[in-house]
Amino acid sequence: MYSKKVIERFENPKFVGEIKNPDAVGEVGNMKCGDVMKIYLKIEKGKIKNIKFKTYGCIAAISASDAMCELAKGKTLKQAEKITHEEIIEKMGGDVPQIKIHCSVLGTRALRKTIENYKNEKNK
């Protein structure tokens, strides 16, 4: 069902973990396969300096989380908000089963939610 690249990323994710004293945290879930994705961000001068994730979910969700983090790291918040699930899928090797597309969409939702939380916190 999954391509080699997706499995490889699932087995060796680079961005899995937590950030101590993060600037922002965000969590989203999806009903379809019960994935829960939590994102930690460290932000410096409007850029994502560090990003980590904790995902409880299917292979596609974990692989998508890692691909999303790789795309987001080093980007400005504005650029990061514009990351699409198509880009995430491309980063995952371009081959994700149709019924698992929503897991990559979850990646973009998680990132946007975390950035939103950061902005809300700042504007308090």
Ligand SMILES: [Zn+2]
């Ligand atoms: Zn999933």
